[in-house]
Amino acid sequence: MDFSYSSKVKELEERLQGFMDAYVYPNEKVYEQQLGDSADRWTAVPPIMEELKQKAQSEGLWNLFLPDSEFGAGLSNSEYAPLCELMGRSLMAPEVFNCNAPDTGNMEVLVRYGSEQQKEKWLNPLLEGRIRSCFSMTEPDVASSDATNVEARIEKDGNEYVINGRKWWSSGAGDPRCKVAIVMGKTDPDADRYEQQSMILVPLDSPGVKIERMLPVFGYDHAPHGHGEITFENVRVPKDHILLGEGKGFAIAQGRLGPGRIHHCMRLIGAAERALEELCIRVQKRTAFGKPLSSQGVIREWIADSRIEIEQARLLTLKAAYMMDTVGNKVAKAEIAMIKVVAPSMALKVIDRAIQALGAAGVSEDFPLAAQWANARTLRLADGPDEVHRAQIGRLELKKYQ
Structure with a gap:
């Protein structure tokens, strides 16, 4: 398995990183302010979101998740992984690039299983970000x-x-x-x-x-x-x-959830990376009991453990993506199940350490950690709870010895 990225992916990664730095991170608070606290939250979309979507589309950073070159960027799962990870660093970012769930999964369903009439009516407006x-x-x-x-x-x-x-x-x-x-x-x-x-x-x-x-x-x-x-x-x-036809719902669900699960894991790695970044920056600026937090042994252990766990999760995610690309989702089902167990738990641990290191600030809305933790916790349930994935992994492992 070769996890090096092509020049095309590196170029997209650089452009995406630049867009995140220039437009997404600076506008996270703007988005929340425009959303407000009133009932209008459910009737109006913050204008900044539509502005950023138009800008991302004009810069070609759009529908990157779709492997079909007719509708998307034509990237494989392995190629999309570093881009999806970058988007996962911000909860608002996936929508900016029209790479947000559940629209991504629904678009994939329509691309794979939709009739021409269904594609015309629903897929095209979704691809354009109009609905x-x-x-x-x-x-x-x-x-x-x-x-x-x-x-x-x-x-x-x-x-x-x-x-x-x-x-x-x-x-x-x-x-x-x-x-x-x-x-x-x-x-x-x-x-x-x-x-x-x-x-x-x-x-x-x-x-x-x-x-x-x-x-x-x-x-x-x-x-x-x-x-x-x-x-x-x-x-x-x-x-x-x-x-597709009557009786095909379960088959469609399995086809839909494979890519959806790996996209969640890619984004969770990005969330964990940002949490570790916040931790490392913060502990070098704060002093407690006469010395910087960064010199405390337990803090360095948290940082080390977080780096180890992120890298492990990323490698397993890339392996699953590689298998999906080379042998298909069905053969890669054990790897997909494994990352779905590993990535949310990893992200929760890393984000929790960052919250602990930031103290009261970590649970506030001044930092993205609390919201990212809540999101990561739901992903131990969404697209199948940990227990279901572990049961599948256990069955597949036992089959090797029957």
């Missing part, structure tokens, strides 16, 4: 870590499908630009366990779609993006809104 989308799979009444538990129904009625169910943690649903949801539900409860589910495109302005509430994460509402609880009551959509 946003959400992914409605998780349900409040069942253990959604097992996707076969999904109870929402998608039933054919003539030339339409009728959708009934309740979903939650539909990230992005609160955004006024969110126009469509990819909904997972059962079309045939009597079919094989992994062929009962289907995915369907549901415009959010369809009669019967109701956003019940937005769910905060450790007190962060993540407006205007948010995480919605949505009810679908006798929602009717044309039959051509089904993705």
